[in-house]
Amino acid sequence: MSDVLRLEAISKTYGKGGPAPVAVLDGLDLTVARGEVVALVAPSGAGKSTLLHIAGLLDTPDGGRVLVNGRDMTGLPDRARTEARRRELGFVYQFHHLLPEFSAAENIVLPQLAEGVAPRAAGARAAELLDRVGLSHRAHHRPAQLSGGEQQRVAFCRALANQPALLLADEPTGNLDPATSDRVFDMLMSLVRDTGLSALIATHNHQLAGRMDRVIRLGAAG
Numbered sequence: 097m098s099d100v101l102r103l104e105a106i107s108k109t110y111g112k113g114g115p116a117p118v119a120v121l122d123g124l125d126l127t128v129a130r131g132e133v134v135a136l137v138a139p140s141g142a143g144k145s146t147l148l149h150i151a152g153l154l155d156t157p158d159g160g161r162v163l164v165n166g167r168d169m170t171g172l173p174d175r176a177r178t179e180a181r182r183r184e185l186g187f188v189y190q191f192h193h194l195l196p197e198f199s200a201a202e203n204i205v206l207p208q209l210a211e212g213v214a215p216r217a218a219g220a221r222a223a224e225l226l227d228r229v230g231l232s233h234r235a236h237h238r239p240a241q242l243s244g245g246e247q248q249r250v251a252f253c254r255a256l257a258n259q260p261a262l263l264l265a266d267e268p269t270g271n272l273d274p275a276t277s278d279r280v281f282d283m284l285m286s287l288v289r290d291t292g293l294s295a296l297i298a299t300h301n302h303q304l305a306g307r308m309d310r311v312i313r314l315g316a317a318g
């Protein structure tokens with residue numbers, strides 16, 4: 097079986113050894129299989145961001161193992177983790193975090209150049225991705241010239257630019273009004289499905305969660 101992501105017995109406590117430790121994750125197991133789209137539903141404070149940071153190699157657990165594409169990332173030096181993050185993972189956040197001084201296309205080209213892709217090929221990939229989300233006509237606009245939904249669609253393209261093995265998304269449409277959220281989420285899902293991408297997508301929206309292959313609930317409610 098090939099799991100793109102495997103979290104084994106993950107535990108995390110903030111402020112360990114201090115006066116007010118907060119145990120957030122305690123022996124958590126989670127897998128995302130190749131091609132699978134998994135929803136992560138959690139009440140506020142249950143540890144969703146903590147989990148995504150650990151899965152995204154941005155934070156380390158106190159105990160347990162993180163495997164990406166079968167490779168144990170636990171205990172790797174920072175540099176190797178950063179490299180794995182850039183090569184294998186794509187991120188989408190609630191807010192787009194696009195570079196304001198660059199155009200939509202440039203925001204998708206830049207991460208590819210950082211990975212050594214030739215400028216012409218990077219440009220072609222950006223154009224193809226923008227076309228898929230219906231934004232070819234906005235390629236040369238800067239983020240401030242785009243609507244919230246358009247900005248988020250560009251952020252999806254950027255996350256997919258280097259063809260990651262796994263997409264991690266934290267409330268990717270949480271910042272948008274409900275109608276726009278539905279439309280933009282549809283685009284994300286078809287982009288993910290068309291490219292056979294695996295994804296772990298945190299959302300408070302149960303309707304959106306229900307459209308994914310599997311729902312994982314964290315914490316008591318959810």
Ligand SMILES: Nc1ncnc2c1ncn2[C@@H]1O[C@H](COP(=O)(O)OP(=O)(O)OP(=O)(O)O)[C@@H](O)[C@H]1O
Nearest residue numbers: 110111118120138139140141142143144145146147
């Ligand atoms: N650096 C930290 N030090 C101490 N406690 C922390 C720290 N970061 C997070 N926490 C606590 O850990 C718990 C989980 O935080 P986390 O950000 O993972 O929650 P979340 O599920 O993403 O919440 P939300 O949906 O509201 O963003 C919360 O109770 C939070 O207060």
